[in-house]
Structure formats: C-alpha cells, structure tokens
Amino acid sequence: xxxxxxxxxxxxxxxxxxxxxxxxxxxxxxxxxxxxxxxxxxxxxxxxxxxxxxxxxxxxxxxxxxxxxxxxxxxxxxxxxxxxxxxxxxxxxxxxxxxxxxxxxxxxxxxxxxxxxxxxxxxxxxxxxxxxxxxxxxxxxxxxxxxxxxxxxxxxxxxxxxxxxxxxxxxxxxxxxxxxxxxxxxxxxxxxxxxxxxxxxxxxxxxxxxxxxxxxxxxxxxxxxxxxxxxxxxxxxxxxxxxxxxxxxxxxxxxxxx
Amino acid sequence: xxxxxxxxxxxxxxxxxxxxxxxxxxxxxxxxxxxxxxxxxxxxxxxxxxxxxxxxxxxxxxxxxxxxxxxxxxxxxxxxxxxxxxxxxxxxxxxxxxxxxxxxxxxxxxxxxxxxxxxxxxxxxxxxxxxxxxxxxxxxxxxxxxxxxxxxxxxxxxxxxxxxxxxxxxxxxxxxxxxxxxxxxxxxxxxxxxxxxxxxxxxxxxxxxxxxxxxxxxxxxxxxxxxxxxxxxxxxxxxxxxxxxxxxxxxxxxxxxxxxxxxxxxxxxxxxxxxxxxxxxxxxxxxxxxxxxxxxxxxxxxxx
Numbered sequence: 001x002x003x004x005x006x007x008x009x010x011x012x013x014x015x016x017x018x019x020x021x022x023x024x025x026x027x028x029x030x031x032x033x034x035x036x037x038x039x040x041x042x043x044x045x046x047x048x049x050x051x052x053x054x055x056x057x058x059x060x061x062x063x064x065x066x067x068x069x070x071x072x073x074x075x076x077x078x079x080x081x082x083x084x085x086x087x088x089x090x091x092x093x094x095x096x097x098x099x100x101x102x103x104x105x106x107x108x109x110x111x112x113x114x115x116x117x118x119x120x121x122x123x124x125x126x127x128x129x130x131x132x133x134x135x136x137x138x139x140x141x142x143x144x145x146x147x148x149x150x151x152x153x154x155x156x157x158x159x160x161x162x163x164x165x166x167x168x169x170x171x172x173x174x175x176x177x178x179x180x181x182x183x184x185x186x187x188x189x190x191x192x193x194x195x196x197x198x199x200x201x202x203x204x205x206x207x208x209x210x211x212x213x214x215x216x217x218x219x220x221x222x223x224x225x226x227x228x229x230x231x232x233x234x235x236x237x238x239x240x241x242x243x244x245x246x247x248x249x250x251x252x253x254x255x256x257x258x
Numbered sequence: 259x260x261x262x263x264x265x266x267x268x269x270x271x272x273x274x275x276x277x278x279x280x281x282x283x284x285x286x287x288x289x290x291x292x293x294x295x296x297x298x299x300x301x302x303x304x305x306x307x308x309x310x311x312x313x314x315x316x317x318x319x320x321x322x323x324x325x326x327x328x329x330x331x332x333x334x335x336x337x338x339x340x341x342x343x344x345x346x347x348x349x350x351x352x353x354x355x356x357x358x359x360x361x362x363x364x365x366x367x368x369x370x371x372x373x374x375x376x377x378x379x380x381x382x383x384x385x386x387x388x389x390x391x392x393x394x395x396x397x398x399x400x401x402x403x404x405x406x407x408x409x410x411x412x413x414x415x416x417x418x419x420x421x422x423x424x425x426x427x428x429x430x431x432x433x434x435x436x437x438x439x440x441x442x443x444x445x446x447x448x449x450x451x452x453x454x455x456x457x458x459x460x461x462x463x464x465x466x467x468x469x470x471x472x473x474x475x476x477x478x479x480x481x482x483x484x485x486x487x488x489x490x491x492x493x494x495x496x497x498x499x500x501x502x503x504x505x506x507x508x509x510x511x512x513x514x515x516x517x518x519x520x521x522x523x524x525x526x527x528x529x530x531x532x533x534x535x536x537x538x539x540x541x542x543x544x545x546x547x548x549x550x551x552x553x554x555x556x557x558x559x560x561x562x
Contacts, residue, residue: 187496187521191558212496253504 020119021112021132025139050219052181052210053083053094055150055161056193057174058202061230062152062159064092065206067181067214068239069221070099079222080239088113089233091129091153096178097146097166105147109133126153127172130162134170141168150176154229181213181220188212199228203237211242359528361490361519362392362403364459365498366468366483367506370539371461373401374515376490376523376551377531379408388531397422398542400438400462405487406455410475414456418442435462435469436481443479450477457487463538490522490529497521508537512546516554523551 053066066083069076083102084094087110095102112132113124124132130151137147147166153159163171163178175193177185188209197205203226210224226237362375375392378385394402394415400422404411421441425433433441439460446454454475462469472480472487484502486494497518506514512535519533533554535546 183492183525184496184499186525187493187518188500190521190524191497191500191517208500209496212499215499216492216495253502 023136049096049148049179051083051096051179052185052213052220053096053179054177054185054209055094055152057159058197061228062161063202063206063228064094064152065210065226066094067210067220068223071219084225084227086234092227092229092234094150096148101145101147125155126151126160126162130164130170133164137166140166148178152229154231181217184213184216185209211245214242360405360488361494361522361529362405362488363486363494363518364461364470366470367511368504369508370463370537371468371470372511372515373403373461373536374519375403375534376519376529377534378529380528393534393536399432401536401538401543403459405457410454410456411458414446434464435460439471439473439479443473446475447477459485461538463540490526493522493525494518520551520554
C-alpha cells in the first residue's frame with residue numbers, strides 16, 4: 001500500500017517539492033469540520049491516558065522509556081503493548097492516549113519520513129518530524145482523537161525531544177513524562193536527572209521512575225521498555241518484568257507494608 | 259440541654275453538673291438531641307462560630323486551605339439542611355468548592371512517624387497565603403494534618419483534642435492513636451453527605467509504638483505505613499516510595515519527607531511556601547524544621 005501511494009503521487013504533474021507530504025484527513029471531517037464543543041458521536045466509554053512514558057536527554061543522547069500495560073475501561077487489555085517504537089534509525093517515539101490512534105499516526109509519520117528520505121537523500125530533523133506530525137493532526141483538533149507522543153531523536157544538531165499532542169501542543173524540552181503515571185515518574189526524575197549523566201545512570205533512573213509509577217498508578221504496569229538514541233542510532237534494552245522487582249523490594253523492606 | 263456543646267455527639271456530662279453521672283444514657287440522649295438540633299436548623303451550628311469568634315475562629319492565617327472564596331470574602335460554612343427544601347437564592351453548598359490544593363504526607367519508620375506538610379493556601383488560582391499551619395497539635399503525643407476545608411479540619415480536630423483530654427482524665431492514661439482516630443471518624447460520620455470536607459492523618463505514638471491513621475469526611479479510616487494527601491500527593495509518593503526503608507535513621511527520614519514535599523511543590527502549582535516537618539517519637543512530637551522551598555531548591559541544586 002505504501003508503494004501504491006508513492007506511485008499515485010508520482011503521477012501528479014508537478015515535481016516533488018520539499019514539502020510534498022501526504023496529509024491524510026478523514027472525508028467526514030472535510031465535509032463537517034468539528035466545531036469546538038461536544039462531538040456528535042459520544043464514545044461508549046471514557047478514554048484515559050492510562051500509561052507512563054518518559055523521555056529525557058543525557059550525555060551523548062536521548063532516553064525514552066515506557067511501561068507496557070494497555071488498559072480499557074478498567075481492565076488490562078494487553079499486558080505487553082509496545083508504547084515506545086522506533087520510527088527510523090535515529091528517531092524513537094513514545095505513545096500515550098488512545099493506542100489505536102498512536103499506532104496509526106506513528107505509521108503514517110514513519111511513511112512520510114521515509115518517503116522524504118528517499119526523495120531528498122537526507123533525514124528530516126526531529127523538530128521537523130514533530131512539526132509534520134502536528135500538522136497532520138491539526139484537522140482532527142476538536143475531535144476525540146487522542147495522541148500524546150514524545151519524539152526523541154538524534155539529528156545534525158544533536159539530541160532533541162519534542163512533545164506533540166493532538167490538541168495542538170508541540171513543545172521542545174529536555175525532560176518529559178506523559179500519562180496517568182507521569183506525576184510519580186516526575187518526582188523521581190526531577191531528583192535524579194542531570195545533563196551530564198552516563199547511559200547506565202540514565203537507564204537506572206528511568207527504570208526506577210517507571211517502576212515507581214507502575215507501583216502507584218493502576219493504569220500502568222507489567223514491564224518496562226527502554227530505548228537509547230545516540231549518534232549511531234537507537235538501541236533497545238531488553239524488556240524487564242517489574243513484578244520481580246516488586247517482590248525483591250518487598251523482601252528487602254523487612255516486613256514494612258507499603 | 260446544652261446543644262451547642264454537644265455538637266459532636268459526645269459525652270458532655272460535665273455540662274449537666276446538677277445531674278447524676280448516668281454516662282451512657284446521657285450520651286445517647288444528648289447525642290440525639292445534638293443531631294436533632296443540627297437538623298432543625300437551616301444552617302448547621304458551625305455558623306455560631308461567627309458569634310463566638312474567639313473560640314472557633316480559623317483566624318486570618320487559616321482562611322483558605324483550598325477554599326473558593328466567594329465575593330466579599332465572607333466564609334460562611336453553613337451547610338444546607340437536607341430535610342428542608344432548597345432555598346431559591348442559590349444552594350449554599352454549591353458556592354463552596356474545596357480544592358484540596360495541598361501536599362501533606364506522613365510515614366512510619368522504626369523511630370516513629372515523620373509528618374511533613376507544605377504551607378500554601380489557594381482560592382481558585384489566587385494564592386491566599388504561603389504561611390498556613392497545616393499540622394494541628396492535638397496533644398503532646400498526637401498530631402493531625404489538614405487537607406480539604408480549613409474550617410472543617412481545624413474545628414473537628416479541636417473537638418478531637420477535647421475528647422482526647424476527657425478520655426485522659428477519665429481513664430488516667432493517654433488515648434491510643436487508634437482510639438483517637440476512631441473518635442474523629444465517628445464524629446464526622448454523623449455528618450456524612452452534608453458537605454464536610456476533611457482529609458486528615460492522625461499520627462502519634464502510643465503503647466503499641468508509632469501509629470498512623472488516615473481519616474476523612476466520607477467516613478474512611480485506614481491504618482497504614484505511608485500516606486500522602488492533596489493535589490501534590492502523587493509527586494510525593496514517587497519520592498517516598500524510592501527512598502523509604504524501615505531502617506532509616508531519623509536524619510534520613512526527615513530528609514526524605516522534606517525532599518518529597520519539595521518535589522511536590524516543584525511540580526504542583528497548588529503546593530508551595532514552606533515545608534513544615536514534625537517527628538513523633540516515644541516522648542511525643544517535636545517540630546524538626548521549617549524550610550522555605552526556594553531555599554531548598556538552592557540547597558538541592560548545590561548538592562547535585
């Protein structure tokens with residue numbers, strides 16, 4: 001299907017420009033653009049950002065981490081979801097919000113970035129990718145589409161993290177945590193994250209932050225995924241089940257009931 | 259019968275000096291009348307606080323732990339009587355919005371209980387005060403923290419202090435933390451559903467060692483090792499969970515409590531001001547420190 005889209009775009013008369021991105025917009029939205037206020041079709045259940053994802057820069061790169069619990073109306077629908085996915089060799093994206101929306105838009109973004117790279121021989125910068133995603137989500141502003149993602153990448157200017165939300169926010173920063181477990185993670189990260197950290201220290205801190213969030217937040221849990229993005233590309237740490245950590249810590253606490 | 263003094267439905271047999279001390283029966287009769295007198299009024303007798311301002315006044319410092327101030331800044335803590343129809347000039351209850359903008363925490367460890375609170379009071383997005391006392395000293399061995407409506411917390415914890423003293427005089431021994439928290443829980447349970455907003459932690463040291471109970475105006479009473487209340491509590495939990503061990507020294511435990519409140523004030527807009535830290539041990543409670551969060555910010559930055 002990707003090839004089909006490429007071929008379709010080639011059949012157009014004008015040559016491919018730098019900004020020739022295919023921005024998919026649902027037909028119903030073009031006919032009835034959403035007005036601010038309640039949408040016409042209410043959802044059967046309330047969506048919530050049940051997750052913990054975080055991203056921060058350290059010395060030599062960017063770290064992105066997330067839990068793996070996917071929940072749906074109070075039940076765990078998938079205990080090993082992938083919330084942190086690579087987009088291309090030097091860009092990793094975390095997802096929060098509706099998992100279907102996040103998966104779809106990450107794939108669309110990956111497609112557009114790849115096409116750009118094939119056409120122009122260079123990768124889009126992290127900020128550019130974030131801007132593209134923001135632009136693609138703009139027609140859906142005011143609908144119930146919910147995508148809150150952090151794009152973590154390495155480009156010519158070094159490491160960068162951009163937070164993009166489907167309500168139109170696009171922020172650059174050095175530390176972000178998104179989701180229902182984010183306050184718990186923020187508390188741990190604010191204490192420990194410094195700009196001059198090594199990769200091992202950063203991994204340890206990220207793991208601790210996700211662990212604390214999964215401990216207190218009902219919608220976060222199961223395992224933790226950690227990706228590191230450096231100048232040579234992304235590397236993935238093996239998925240770790242936090243249940244073992246919980247039991248280990250309980251044993252070490254010498255009978256304290258936390 | 260002295261209905262004013264018997265609001266909390268407890269035993270005021272000392273008010274009826276000329277009657278024989280038929281304690282239990284008097285308790286039931288008096289408590290029924292207390293409730294009846296509350297229900298017969300349009301406003302609960304809290305409003306008598308405006309007449310007896312010295313006894314139960316919150317004072318300027320406690321004007322709003324997260325209270326929405328109405329125009330004219332007149333804090334009427336009147337509660338609509340559910341028996342009577344709604345008055346046309348607007349439901350009193352709907353004007354009061356308790357924002358629970360605060361961070362309080364308490365945890366037990368081997369050397370007692372650490373209690374740490376912030377000191378910011380907000381009304382909507384306005385910061386009323388940065389120097390609010392959110393820890394109430396019930397007696398030299400018991401502390402209560404405040405979250406929710408300042409008037410409710412302050413008033414009920416003072417009633418609790420009175421009841422604890424009465425218990426001490428009658429039984430010639432100090433009240434246990436479990437009993438004190440149960441007294442408080444039972445007192446507020448009578449007003450369940452009437453709009454009280456109080457989330458408190460009763461912390462103390464008794465014969466069984468350190469005691470920590472969470473009591474709130476919905477009627478919950480929970481025993482635990484670690485609690486945090488308020489809008490900033492989520493941030494405090496992250497720090498406390500990472501650093502908590504049963505075998506902490508007093509110094510380490512104080513640092514942990516202080517750090518947890520500081521992190522909460524860093525991220526939560528409704529918490530701030532100073533960190534007030536108390537330590538409850540076998541000889542009672544001591545006020546350990548009061549640190550401004552801005553100074554703590556500098557200190558932690560220099561340490562890092």
